Structure formats: structure tokens, C-alpha cells
Amino acid sequence: MDASTHPARGGWNSLARNYEARIARGHALVGGKVVPADRTTALLEAVIEPGDRICIEGNNQKHADFLARALAEAAPERVHDLHVVQSNIALAPHLDIFESGIARRLDFCYAGPQGLRLAQLVAAGKVEVGAIHTYLELYGRYFTDLTPRVSLIAAEAADRDGNLYTGPNTEDTPAIVEATAFRSGVLIAQVNRIVDKVPRVDVPGDxxxxxxxAPKPHYIEPIFTRDPAAITDIQVLMAMMVIRGIYEKYGVTRLNHGIGFDTAAIELILPTYAEELGLRGKICRYMSVNPCPTLIPAIESGFIDAIHCAGSELGMERYVSERSDVFFIGRDGTMRSNRVYCQLAGHYADLFIGSTLQIDLEGNSSTATHARITGFGGAPNFGSESRGRRHGSPAWLAAGREAHRQGMPRGRKLVVQMVETFKEGLSPTFVERLDAWDLMDTFNMPLPPVMVYGDDLTHIVTEEGIANLLLCDSLAERAQAIRAVAGYTEVGRKRDRQMVEMLRARGAVVYPEDIGVDKRLASRDLLAARSIKDLVRWSDGLYAPPARFRNW
Amino acid sequence: MDASTHPARGGWNSLARNYEARIARGHALVGGKVVPADRTTALLEAVIEPGDRICIEGNNQKHADFLARALAEAAPERVHDLHVVQSNIALAPHLDIFESGIARRLDFCYAGPQGLRLAQLVAAGKVEVGAIHTYLELYGRYFTDLTPRVSLIAAEAADRDGNLYTGPNTEDTPAIVEATAFRSGVLIAQVNRIVDKVPRVDVPGDxxxxxxxAPKPHYIEPIFTRDPAAITDIQVLMAMMVIRGIYEKYGVTRLNHGIGFDTAAIELILPTYAEELGLRGKICRYMSVNPCPTLIPAIESGFIDAIHCAGSELGMERYVSERSDVFFIGRDGTMRSNRVYCQLAGHYADLFIGSTLQIDLEGNSSTATHARITGFGGAPNFGSESRGRRHGSPAWLAAGREAHRQGMPRGRKLVVQMVETFKEGLSPTFVERLDAWDLMDTFNMPLPPVMVYGDDLTHIVTEEGIANLLLCDSLAERAQAIRAVAGYTEVGRKRDRQMVEMLRARGAVVYPEDIGVDKRLASRDLLAARSIKDLVRWSDGLYAPPARFRNW
Incomplete structure (x- = not known):
């Protein structure tokens, strides 16, 4: 066989030759690496080809919003039928390109507020959804069957050689850049400013x-900021149970917190409740989480040794820079985030705790609700048993002893859902059947969109108590343990009192008094900070809350 | 509270101040970034402090061997009690430093040939083993509780600003570098040559x-090269069964191959047997694997669309460079590897297939043998169910339908062990009890060292047939399905013929004739290449086998 002509392609190095042709067209238009903003759409028309797989960077923090808009302004007769492979569908132009025919197929992770419009476009036949991913698996596919041909990314600054500085919001950039640049793909970056020398090189100009x-700095919003003023006494009670019934019991030192008020309550009683219990240095030492402002009092109190972040949070920049003992910081003094490593560290940590909207009697949970297509981002990765893990830690081994009481001894990751029995509007959290089943039918999905599977979950914490699913021996026992903490929901009222008592005797159901949690102490008084202003004070003025939080 | 003095540390930014002091000592000694080789040990004595966590880079391919030797020559009264956190214990100096007291504690992934000496040093109290990891979880810990303070890494070339070029063997470098550089750690690189301008920047000089x-290029050996001449007729038979009974049945397009002769046999009958079955474009399109020379005929035949590699393989450099349609290639024309992304892609692929030394009746398997401490590298990650996965693919959904026949529908990763019933020396592969149980006791491990757990495994392929564990409803059935393919081993001879027939009727046990595999065709004649020379011919002379394989 003549190796110079691959039978399937009519000649080897076709990708590389195609890349050269794209760059030649681009350079003919703009002359070099630096593109005038008003030529952006023309450049995209020159380097993108119909049917291309493209990625428009954007996740929890920064977004390549200018490039997204520039693409939406391209002529659909030149640029069409693109296959979009990216983390988030978050901005209007992300969907505008489907409406106009510029894009047709979509593989993504998370839609959020655009979920409703996405569902409508799917129904109208404008979007073909390939699949909904968690972050790490989408990055994995960037290196197999979903490598982008052209990626539009965002950074803080660039020099004229193309060296990029992402600042504290590195986020998804390294994964996107590596997959694209090393498979003959085209990389286009929007930056807030072009400078002579970048403060540090995050992406080599090569x-x-x-x-x-871009005419305006890239889009960014503070999505991890929780005002302590909104935390309730009930959340404090649940936080106390988590600390005594789970963190102290198993000795949890490496963990990932969700980003709701429930976990913020835990963070805010570390310097008070956990300190009094003598738990400093024994729990919560290493975290994989964005720099949530509610972590400040625990950091200042010496609870937390290290935090690695997927991205940053508006207003936390100076504080983080001044806490290089705790955060990952570049030689330039600003934070380095990286979602790949943060997700990896969280997956292999000892515990994940977060919230959800619905839990069924097997413990399957989902945040997917009717009429929207959303996705779960990183939660299924954090909230799943790490089956490839082989290293021991006290918490993992202790959970494993409960989970594998016979046969081959194993470790076990702790996966906790922390929920109130009723959500806002008095709809019950606990249900006999998840809405996910209907969503599967409505959106013609291959499987119901479950965020955390019941057999990955180990504990459910409500204002009633803790269900320890590791100590349940059958699905029937599991259902009763869940009913036992489901309060006055219909699911809770159907509990079998005798079976619940039996489960309680075994430790599979735990009420506050069983673990020495004094309900009378469960009030906002326990919070180390009760307002955004308190957080600023704890930070010694280093935390600069964004405008929408300056309501104090 | 005064935020400038962290209670636990006597002042914030202690890591950064300590970093500055180290760099000041280093610069006082060597004056700048470029270190004369004969000052290396002195530099290490200057920048490493007692008790430091350090990482000496080295994995399957390249090793920072010169720096390892330089560290071994340090004065133990100056440098001692180090905590080593690195992928491999592969070279003598890696253990010499424990013998001399320079290092004391060890967290690692894989020991290989040094496993025996490591066991002896553990017994002698010279090494405290923290834990044995798979690669991704160790990288995860680099971003939580095992961040290196000083890392000694290896690259192909550097310029005088410290920009590094790793060439095709990037391997673990990005993970080590990022964790160290962004937590006020010190990075020291050995390179084969210092140049004016590196061919591409893999690590920014910042x-x-x-x-x-280094006086000599870094240590590297061809560990993924399998000579087709050593593949047996039996391996061809097993490969035929894998192709018909698994790849074709489920439509497996994204996968990871182990690196033994068994999987080499699969690769070498793709252009013959699978081609004749019309499977080109339907199976084996995307792979996460090193550039094994036995992949050449399948690549040349148009079977494989893309391969992402953890590292390179000696002799494959030119071939890989000329096949940029398939491999990930830098702008300089040489391959880009990266173990993090390769492990991620493989974890979320549809199938892993590899070999093992022992399998018990639950399907637990291990390569750990007596008197050595080895570890499993990446195998447990590839060979475990990806519980965080949420995107569908035909193979994953088809396997899920078999695995979850009631309750919540799910997908399932295919995890296959391909073994002959007897190993060399006629010791049986199938055993009632793994040696891993004894190893746990001998080395005082918290758990038996299992490589792939039985409940992660889906299929066992032997020369007798295929056990499909997904279709077994109980541990008793699983044991019988395993006995059914265990041949004349003691485990096999104890099979219950009636139960095996029942399992066969259900498809849980499959013999060659059940899937149209004609045993008479199972010979080396089916191999697309029968020698290293054949591989060179297929490569059009681009593959340059290393000396130890030039035996033809």
C-alpha cells in the first residue's frame, strides 16, 4: 500500500493542509495575529468552513461573548451547519446561530437560563442535540471524537505574539486550547486588552x-456569591448535623462543596460550631471549589489549608491574591484556576455535598425540571463514586467499611445531598417518581436525566435528620430510610415506624439528638458572618463585593 | 481578627516568602536560570528543605534521571526526610534516596522492576508508603493535599528564558508543572539541549x-513495542472473538487498548478479519493509547480516525509526525502527548480491554504478585465504570440495556479482560482466591490490591469463549460464567454443566461457534503484519524500530 495516500482520505496530512489554507485566508484578510475588532466577523467567515466543529468558550465565569456575537453576524450562506461542542449555552448568540442555520448540531454540558429557548429550538428542529455531558467527559471527547476545528476563546490580555494571560479565570481554556491547537485546529482569542508584555503566560503564543x-471586557458575573443574610436557622441546623454526623464521624479532610446556601451555612459555622468541637485541623482542610466569599471566615480562622478553583469569583481577586498560602497563585500574584484539575481533585476527594430539587425512593436525584433542557455541569462527576480510585484515606476507608460489609473490602466516596423536605412554593423534595422520566420522553433522550444516581449517594441530610444509605441492606430499607427524613411530605408520611426504628437502631437513620446536635443552638447566631459586610470585615477589607451585593 | 497573621502560621503568604528565600539561595549559587550540570547537586541542596514534598518526573517514557542522580548525591545532613510524590519508582536513585535518609515517605502509582527492592526497603523501615494511586488520582492530589514543593522534571529542550519543549513525550509534565508553579513551588528542568529558540513552547518559561x-539525553525506553512475530494462533482466536462478540455486537468506536500481545493481535487483524466483515468505519475509530507500532496497519488501512497518546514510543516519531490526520501534533510537526487528557478520554470511552494475571470467581483481577509492591498505573482508571458519565453512545447504551434490565435505565462502560486460561509456566489465570489478599497482609495495606473490581468488569475473553458478566443475575451465575471460560484450570473443571448451558442459552456464555468465529481461520496468517519488518513496510519506511527489535 502506498502510505502517502490514505484510502479513506485521498492523501495524508489533509487536516494540516486544510489548516494551512484557513490560515492563509485569514492572513490575507488581517495580515497577522492581531485582528481589528471590526474585521472579526469577516475573519470568522474566512477561517470557519461549513460543517466545522466549533467551540465558543464560556463556563461559569468568563465568556467569549464578543466572538459569539461576531459569529452570529456571519452570513449563513458562507458559514452554516456547524457542530457546536462547548461547555455552556449561556448567551443569546449561542442559540441565535442555531436559529439562523449557522449551527445545526450541539454537544454541551449546561444550559441554565437558556434551557427554555433551547428546548423550543430543539422542538422546532433547529438544534440537533448530540448529548449532554459533564465537563470532564466533554473534555475527554475533545481528545477523541469531538475535537474542535475552530475554537473561540477568551482571555484577560494578549501580547502581539499571541501569548495569552487568562488572569484568575483560566477555567476551561487549557483543555479547549490543547485539543484545538494540537489537532491542526484554529484558535482565535478575544482579550480585554492587547499589551506589550503579559503579566504571566497562560497559553503560549505558538x-x-x-x-x-474586544470593545468591552468579556462577560462575567458573580455566580458563587451567597449573602449570609439569606441563610436560615433551618440551614444552620442541617449544617450542624453535617459537621457532627458526617465530617466529624468520618474525618473528612478533602472535599467539594456545592454552591448553595446550604453548604454556605456549613462554611460559616466552621469558625464557631466546629471550632468549639475541636475540629480545626481535623475536617475540611482541602477543598476543590470556586473562591466563594462565604469561605473567608473559615480561611481566616485557620481551618483550610488549600483550595483549588475551577474559576474565580468577582470581588474575590485581591483577597485570593493575598492568601497565597491557601489558593493556587501565579508568579504574577493572581490566582490560577483550571477546571480540569479542579474537577479531577474533586472527583477523587473524600466527599461531595450539594443540593438538588427532587429525590426518589432509591435516592436518585435531579435538578432537571419540566420544559427546559439544562444539564448538570460538573455535579455528576463530583457526586459519583470514584471507581478508579485506589489510594486510601481515613474517611474513604471508614465509609468503605460501612458500604462493603462482606466480600472484597473496598473504600467508598461520601456523596451527600443536603435538602429541605419542602422547596420554595411548598413543593416536596421527595417524590415517588422523578420528573426526569417525563423529560426523557418530552425531549426524546436516551435516558432520564439523573444528576446523582441513588447507588452513588451515601447520605441525605434534611432538617429532620440523616439517612445513611450505606447501612441499608435492600432497596426496601433504603426507601424507608429516605422516608424517615422526608418529614411531612407525602413520601415521609408513608414511613413504616417500626422499620424506621430498626434502621435508627442500626445508625441508618440518625436524628439530631442521636449525634449530640442541640437544636436550640441552631440559629443564625452561630454564623461567623451574617452579612456581606461581615465577610468584608473578616477579609480585612480585601474582599470587594460586586455592586449587586452592596445592599448593606 | 488581624488578617495579616493567620493563627496557624504566624503570618500570611508564608509559602511565597519561603519560595523567594529558596530562589535567592539558588540564584546566589548559579546566578540565573541556566544551571551548569556540575552545580546541580549544590543547587538541589540550596533550594530543597528538609521534609519537603518533591516530585521527580518519570513515567512510562522519559525520566528526569540526571536530576534523580544529582539528588541522590546530596548530603543527607542537608537534605533529608523528603516526601516523594510521583508517578513511578523506576530507577535505582529513586530508591537510593530512601536508603540514605534523603527521603522517608512515598506516595506513588507504579513501581515495576523496582517493586522488589521497594518491598525490602519498606520491610526495613526505610520507606513509609502513604498510598498507591492511579495516575489521575495522584494528579488530583497534587491540587489538594500532595502539592509538590519542588519538582524535578524532564524536557527535550529549553531556551535561556526557561521555555521548555517536551517534544513527543509530554506525558505528566503539564500536571506536575501546574501544581508546583502555581503553589509557590520550585521547578527545575533537565533538558537534552539548551537552544536559542525552542521548536514549540510546551511549558512557558515564566x-x-x-x-x-544534562550530560546525556534523558532515559527513555520502548515499552509499548510488541513484535508481531511473538503473537500466537491462540491470541488470534481470542482477537477474532473480541471483534465479533464485543466490538461488532456493541458497535464500539471509542476505546482504550492495553499494551500486551493480546490487544496487539486485535490491532493486527483489523485490516484483514474486521475488514472482511465490513467493519471499517464501524468499530475502533477513536483510541486513547500510546503510539504502539502494531497500530500501523490499521491506521494505514483507514480504520482509525484519531489517536490521543499519554506519551510517545521510541521509533514511532517520524511515522506519527507524517500521520497528523490521526495523531495530535504540534505546530512544529511532532506529536503532543499528555497523560491527563489521555486518561480522561480513556476513562470516558466506551471500552477498555487489557490483560491481567489472576481473576477470581467474582471477576476481581490483579497483576500484583508476591514479594513486590507494584501498583497499577492507569489501568484501574481505564478499567472502571465511569459513574460520572452522562452522554450516550450506541455502545454505552447497548451495554447499559444488558446491565440495567430493571429500575432506572443507565448506560454502561464495557470493561474486558482478555486472558489465556493458563499463563506461562502453566500457572492458572483463574483462581478461587487472589494473591492480593496475602499481599494486603504482607505489606500491611488497608485493602487488597485489586486492579479491576469484578463489578466493574463486563466481559472475560479466553481461548474458550466469552463470559458476559452483564447477563449474570447473581454472584453464583457470575462464578459459573467465569468457570465456563476457564478451560482446564481447576476453576474451570468445577463448572456446573447444566448451569453453563442455561447461561449459554441466555448469552452470558458465548463460544466461538455461537458468534460465527471459525476456529480454523484462527492462525497467524490473519495478522496484517507478522514481524517488525512488516510494520516498517506498512509504514512506508517511516517507522524506525529501536535497536533491540532489529532482530529480523
């Missing part, structure tokens, strides 16, 4: 084809 | 503190 200074 | 040109 890898980047074009940089454009 | 991140790197010192570079030293």
Missing part, C-alpha cells in the same frame, strides 16, 4: 492564531 | 525556575 481586543 | 543541560 498555539494561538489570532487575537482580537 | 513558570520554570532552573534549567540544566
Amino acid at each position: 498555539w494561538v492564531n489570532y487575537v482580537v481586543e | 513558570w520554570v525556575n532552573y534549567v540544566v543541560e
Whole structure:
């Protein structure tokens, strides 16, 4: 066989030759790496080809919003039928391109507020959804069957050689850049400013084809900021149970917190309740989480040794920079985030705790609700048993002894859902059947969209108590343990009192008094900070809350 | 509270101040980034402090061997009690430093040939083993509780600003570098040559503190090269069964191959047997694997769309460079590898297939043998169910339908062990009890060292047939399905013929004739290449086998 002509392709190195042709077209238009903002759409029309797989960077924090808009303004007769492979569908232009025919197929992780419009476009036949992923698996597919041909990314600054500085919001950039640059793909970066020398090199200029200074800084919003003023006494009670019944019991030192008020309550009683219990240095030492402002009092109190972040949070920049003992910081003094490593560290940590909207009697849970297509981002990765893990830790081994009481001894990751029995509007959290079943039918999905599977879950914490699913021997026992903490919901009222007592005797159901949690202490008085202003005070003025939180 | 003095540390930014002091000592000694080779040990004595966590880079391919030797020559009264956190214990100096007291504690992934000496040093109280990891979980811990303070890494070339070029063997470098550089750690790189301008920047010079040109190029050996001449007729038979009974049945397009002769046999009958079955474009399109020479005929035949590699393989450099349609290639024309992304892609692929030394009746398997401490590298990650996965694919959904026949529908990763019933020396592969139980006791491990757990495994392929564990409803059935393919081993001879027939009727046991595999065709004649020379011919002379394989 003549190795110079691959039978399936009519000649080897077709990708590389195609890349050269794209770059030649691009350079003919803009002359070099630096692209004038008003030529951006023309550049995209020159380097993107119909049917291309493309990625428009954007996740929890920064978004390549200028490039997204520039693409939406391209002529659909030149740029069409694109296959979008990216983390988030978050901005209107992300869906505008489907409406106009520029894009047709979509593989993604999370839609959020655009979920409703996405569902409508799917119904109208404008979007073909390939699959909904968690972050790590989408990055994995970037290196197998979903490598982007052209990626539009966002950074803080660039020099004229294309070296990029992402600042504290590195986020998904390294994964996107590596997959694209090393498979003959085209990389275009929007930056807030072009400078002579970047404060640190986050992406080598070699890898980047074009940089454009956007007219406005990239879109970013504070999505991990929780005002302590909104935390309730009930959340404090649940937080106390988590600390005594789970963190202290298993000796949890490495963990990932969800980003709701429930876990913020835990963070805010570490310097008070947990300190009094003598737990400093024994729990919560290493975290994989964004720099949530509610972590400040625990950091200042010496609870937390290290935090690695997927991205940053508006207003936390100076505080984080001044706490290089705890956060990952570049030689320039600002934070380094990286979602791949943060997700990896969280997956292999000893515990994940978060919230959900619905839990069924097997413990399957989902945040998916009717009429929207959303996805779960990183939660299924954090909230699943790490089956490839082989290293021991006290918490993992202790949970494993409960989980594997016979046969081959194993470790076990702790996966906790922390929920109130009723959500806002008095709809019950506990249900006989998840809405996910209907969603599967409505959106023609291959499986019901479950966020955390029941057999990955180990504990459910409500204002009533803790269900320890590891100590349940059958699905029937599991259902009763769940009913036991489901309060006055219909699911809770159907509990079998005798079976619940039996489960309680075994430790599979735990009420506050069983673990020495004094309900009378469960009030906001336990919170180390009760307002955003308190957080600023704890930070010694380093935390600069964004405008929408300056309501104090 | 005064935020400038953390209660636990006597002042914030202690890591950063300590970093500055180390760099000041280093610069006082060597004056800049470029270190003369004969000052290397002195530099290490200057920048490493007692009790430091350090990482000496080295994995399947390249090793920072010169820096390892330089560290072994340090004075134990200056450098002692180090905590080593690294992938491999592969070279003598890696253990010499424990013998001399320079290092004391060890967290690692894989020991290989040094496993025996490691066991002896553990017994002698010279090494305290923290834990044995798989690669991804160790990288995860680099971003939580095992961040290196000083890392000694290896690259192909550096410029005088410290920009590094790793060439095709990037391997673990990005993970080590990022964890160290962004937590006020010190990075020292050995390179084969210092140049004016590196061919591409793999690690920005900003991140790197010192570079030293080693007297000899870094250690590297061809560990993924399998000579087709050593493949047996039996291995061809098993490969035929895998292709018909698993790849074709489920439509497996994204997968990871182990690196033994068994999986090499599969690769070498793709262009013959699978081609004749019309499977080109339907199976084996995307792989996460090193560039094994036995993949060449399948690549040349148009079977494989893309391969992402953890590292390279000696002799494959030119071939890989000329096949940029398939491999990930830098702008400089040489391969880009990266173990983090390769492990991620493989974990979320549809199938892993590899070999093992022992399998018990639950399907638990291990390569750990007596008197050695080894570890499993990446196998447990590839060979475990990806519980965080949420995207569907035909193979994953088809396996899920078999695995979850009631309750919540799910997908399922295919995890296959391909073994002959007897190993060399006629010791049986199938055993009632793994040696891993004894190893746990001998080495005082918290758990038996199992490589792939039985409930992660889906299929066992032997020369007798295929056990499909997904279709077994109980541990008793699982044991019988395993006995059914265990041949004349003691485990096999104890099979219950009636139960095996029942399992066969259900498809839980499959013999070659059940899937149209004609045993008479099972010979080396089916191999697309029968020698290293054949591989060179298929490669059009681009593959340059290393000396030890030039035996033809």
C-alpha cells in the first residue's frame, strides 16, 4: 500500500493542509495575529468552513461573548451547519446561530437560563442535540471524537505574539486550547486588552492564531456569591448535623462543596460550631471549589489549608491574591484556576455535598425540571463514586467499611445531598417518581436525566435528620430510610415506624439528638458572618463585593 | 481578627516568602536560570528543605534521571526526610534516596522492576508508603493535599528564558508543572539541549525556575513495542472473538487498548478479519493509547480516525509526525502527548480491554504478585465504570440495556479482560482466591490490591469463549460464567454443566461457534503484519524500530 495516500482520505496530512489554507485566508484578510475588532466577523467567515466543529468558550465565569456575537453576524450562506461542542449555552448568540442555520448540531454540558429557548429550538428542529455531558467527559471527547476545528476563546490580555494571560479565570481554556491547537485546529482569542508584555503566560503564543481586543471586557458575573443574610436557622441546623454526623464521624479532610446556601451555612459555622468541637485541623482542610466569599471566615480562622478553583469569583481577586498560602497563585500574584484539575481533585476527594430539587425512593436525584433542557455541569462527576480510585484515606476507608460489609473490602466516596423536605412554593423534595422520566420522553433522550444516581449517594441530610444509605441492606430499607427524613411530605408520611426504628437502631437513620446536635443552638447566631459586610470585615477589607451585593 | 497573621502560621503568604528565600539561595549559587550540570547537586541542596514534598518526573517514557542522580548525591545532613510524590519508582536513585535518609515517605502509582527492592526497603523501615494511586488520582492530589514543593522534571529542550519543549513525550509534565508553579513551588528542568529558540513552547518559561543541560539525553525506553512475530494462533482466536462478540455486537468506536500481545493481535487483524466483515468505519475509530507500532496497519488501512497518546514510543516519531490526520501534533510537526487528557478520554470511552494475571470467581483481577509492591498505573482508571458519565453512545447504551434490565435505565462502560486460561509456566489465570489478599497482609495495606473490581468488569475473553458478566443475575451465575471460560484450570473443571448451558442459552456464555468465529481461520496468517519488518513496510519506511527489535 502506498502510505502517502490514505484510502479513506485521498492523501495524508489533509487536516494540516486544510489548516494551512484557513490560515492563509485569514492572513490575507488581517495580515497577522492581531485582528481589528471590526474585521472579526469577516475573519470568522474566512477561517470557519461549513460543517466545522466549533467551540465558543464560556463556563461559569468568563465568556467569549464578543466572538459569539461576531459569529452570529456571519452570513449563513458562507458559514452554516456547524457542530457546536462547548461547555455552556449561556448567551443569546449561542442559540441565535442555531436559529439562523449557522449551527445545526450541539454537544454541551449546561444550559441554565437558556434551557427554555433551547428546548423550543430543539422542538422546532433547529438544534440537533448530540448529548449532554459533564465537563470532564466533554473534555475527554475533545481528545477523541469531538475535537474542535475552530475554537473561540477568551482571555484577560494578549501580547502581539499571541501569548495569552487568562488572569484568575483560566477555567476551561487549557483543555479547549490543547485539543484545538494540537489537532491542526484554529484558535482565535478575544482579550480585554492587547499589551506589550503579559503579566504571566497562560497559553503560549505558538498555539494561538489570532487575537482580537474586544470593545468591552468579556462577560462575567458573580455566580458563587451567597449573602449570609439569606441563610436560615433551618440551614444552620442541617449544617450542624453535617459537621457532627458526617465530617466529624468520618474525618473528612478533602472535599467539594456545592454552591448553595446550604453548604454556605456549613462554611460559616466552621469558625464557631466546629471550632468549639475541636475540629480545626481535623475536617475540611482541602477543598476543590470556586473562591466563594462565604469561605473567608473559615480561611481566616485557620481551618483550610488549600483550595483549588475551577474559576474565580468577582470581588474575590485581591483577597485570593493575598492568601497565597491557601489558593493556587501565579508568579504574577493572581490566582490560577483550571477546571480540569479542579474537577479531577474533586472527583477523587473524600466527599461531595450539594443540593438538588427532587429525590426518589432509591435516592436518585435531579435538578432537571419540566420544559427546559439544562444539564448538570460538573455535579455528576463530583457526586459519583470514584471507581478508579485506589489510594486510601481515613474517611474513604471508614465509609468503605460501612458500604462493603462482606466480600472484597473496598473504600467508598461520601456523596451527600443536603435538602429541605419542602422547596420554595411548598413543593416536596421527595417524590415517588422523578420528573426526569417525563423529560426523557418530552425531549426524546436516551435516558432520564439523573444528576446523582441513588447507588452513588451515601447520605441525605434534611432538617429532620440523616439517612445513611450505606447501612441499608435492600432497596426496601433504603426507601424507608429516605422516608424517615422526608418529614411531612407525602413520601415521609408513608414511613413504616417500626422499620424506621430498626434502621435508627442500626445508625441508618440518625436524628439530631442521636449525634449530640442541640437544636436550640441552631440559629443564625452561630454564623461567623451574617452579612456581606461581615465577610468584608473578616477579609480585612480585601474582599470587594460586586455592586449587586452592596445592599448593606 | 488581624488578617495579616493567620493563627496557624504566624503570618500570611508564608509559602511565597519561603519560595523567594529558596530562589535567592539558588540564584546566589548559579546566578540565573541556566544551571551548569556540575552545580546541580549544590543547587538541589540550596533550594530543597528538609521534609519537603518533591516530585521527580518519570513515567512510562522519559525520566528526569540526571536530576534523580544529582539528588541522590546530596548530603543527607542537608537534605533529608523528603516526601516523594510521583508517578513511578523506576530507577535505582529513586530508591537510593530512601536508603540514605534523603527521603522517608512515598506516595506513588507504579513501581515495576523496582517493586522488589521497594518491598525490602519498606520491610526495613526505610520507606513509609502513604498510598498507591492511579495516575489521575495522584494528579488530583497534587491540587489538594500532595502539592509538590519542588519538582524535578524532564524536557527535550529549553531556551535561556526557561521555555521548555517536551517534544513527543509530554506525558505528566503539564500536571506536575501546574501544581508546583502555581503553589509557590520550585521547578527545575533537565533538558537534552539548551537552544536559542525552542521548536514549540510546551511549558512557558515564566513558570520554570532552573534549567540544566544534562550530560546525556534523558532515559527513555520502548515499552509499548510488541513484535508481531511473538503473537500466537491462540491470541488470534481470542482477537477474532473480541471483534465479533464485543466490538461488532456493541458497535464500539471509542476505546482504550492495553499494551500486551493480546490487544496487539486485535490491532493486527483489523485490516484483514474486521475488514472482511465490513467493519471499517464501524468499530475502533477513536483510541486513547500510546503510539504502539502494531497500530500501523490499521491506521494505514483507514480504520482509525484519531489517536490521543499519554506519551510517545521510541521509533514511532517520524511515522506519527507524517500521520497528523490521526495523531495530535504540534505546530512544529511532532506529536503532543499528555497523560491527563489521555486518561480522561480513556476513562470516558466506551471500552477498555487489557490483560491481567489472576481473576477470581467474582471477576476481581490483579497483576500484583508476591514479594513486590507494584501498583497499577492507569489501568484501574481505564478499567472502571465511569459513574460520572452522562452522554450516550450506541455502545454505552447497548451495554447499559444488558446491565440495567430493571429500575432506572443507565448506560454502561464495557470493561474486558482478555486472558489465556493458563499463563506461562502453566500457572492458572483463574483462581478461587487472589494473591492480593496475602499481599494486603504482607505489606500491611488497608485493602487488597485489586486492579479491576469484578463489578466493574463486563466481559472475560479466553481461548474458550466469552463470559458476559452483564447477563449474570447473581454472584453464583457470575462464578459459573467465569468457570465456563476457564478451560482446564481447576476453576474451570468445577463448572456446573447444566448451569453453563442455561447461561449459554441466555448469552452470558458465548463460544466461538455461537458468534460465527471459525476456529480454523484462527492462525497467524490473519495478522496484517507478522514481524517488525512488516510494520516498517506498512509504514512506508517511516517507522524506525529501536535497536533491540532489529532482530529480523
